[in-house]
Amino acid sequence: MFTGQQIAASFAELGVTHVVYLPDSTLGTWEAEFSRSTQFELVRVCREGEAWVVAAGLHLGGQRPIVVIQSTGLFESGDALRNVLYDLKLPLWSLIGYRSYLLPNSTDSAKRFCEPILKAWDLDYALIERPDQLPQIVGHLRACAEQGKPGVVLFAEGKG
């Protein structure tokens, strides 16, 4: 739906300093652009749960990170997410790939549980499912930051 250049430009507009990242087959297509960026650093982690805590340390240290992971990684992240978003009350940003959302007949359990999990965690998310919604990435995350709360961009995946 979007090129890495478009996503990187959105992150640059937000003043993102670090992209804390574990790819999937959609998010991974942005990696070359992320690696080339002079606006932010790319931080690779091994588990998505690590990403939230690295982002927390970056935020405490005065930086502006964003976590970029797939929805399955959101499921893996539970305890770390609880810790940094609720115990530490840090208004972190994330972009989460919504696996199989654009496949109407998919029985992928990752698709079934993604939004219920976000709602259970009481996370404010904007679902991006069409190309004309690109400006919402900046708009939603900026609005969440102004309200001092975490913001999630839920990025529909499933088609090229």
Added chain:
Amino acid sequence: MTQPSTVGTDSVLPRMPLLTALEVLRDVRRDEIVVTTMGSAREWPKLSQHPLDFQFLPSAMGHSPMLGLGLALAQPQREVIAFNGDGGMLMGLSSLVSIVASGAKNLTVIVLDNGLYEVTGGQATAGVAARCDFTGMAVAAGFPSVSRYDGLDVWRAAAGKLLQQPGPRFVQLRIAPVGAEYHLPAPTPIVDRIAKFRAALGVK
């Protein structure tokens, strides 16, 4: 096949008193950021009230090295020391790889290894039965400086030079359980702790 017991062998090796082992580091600490969690968050504040201490509570088991990594990347001009328990380290072994991959040189992970899940009452970790070699895993992950100390004399002799070694650094301290004193204190409000910590870092 019957596996040999490792608990008996492990128990005869020396272990340091936790508070004394931490005192060694307190005595050589200058202006490093120190992240504590679980048992270290209980003991370190008895020795230090430095503005760059961050007590990572409540309930952050296994997360300390990653918070330390984020701080190290955010503040590359500062050294960061992140304490972890052995149980917490076992929960997040992949963090060793992420730390090395990040390229951060200004981070030291110190594992306080007592072989137990101490704050839950002293149950054994799987690492004891597995004869887990933390330093071997740190070497395999690519840490350029890896060390293990079983006794106070050698730890005391080495601590002052620790941060002169190439980073990131991994240190395993074999420490004795604290017995009935394992309960964690109620932390002060996190909003206050974060505000003071960020002010000490010069972050608005």
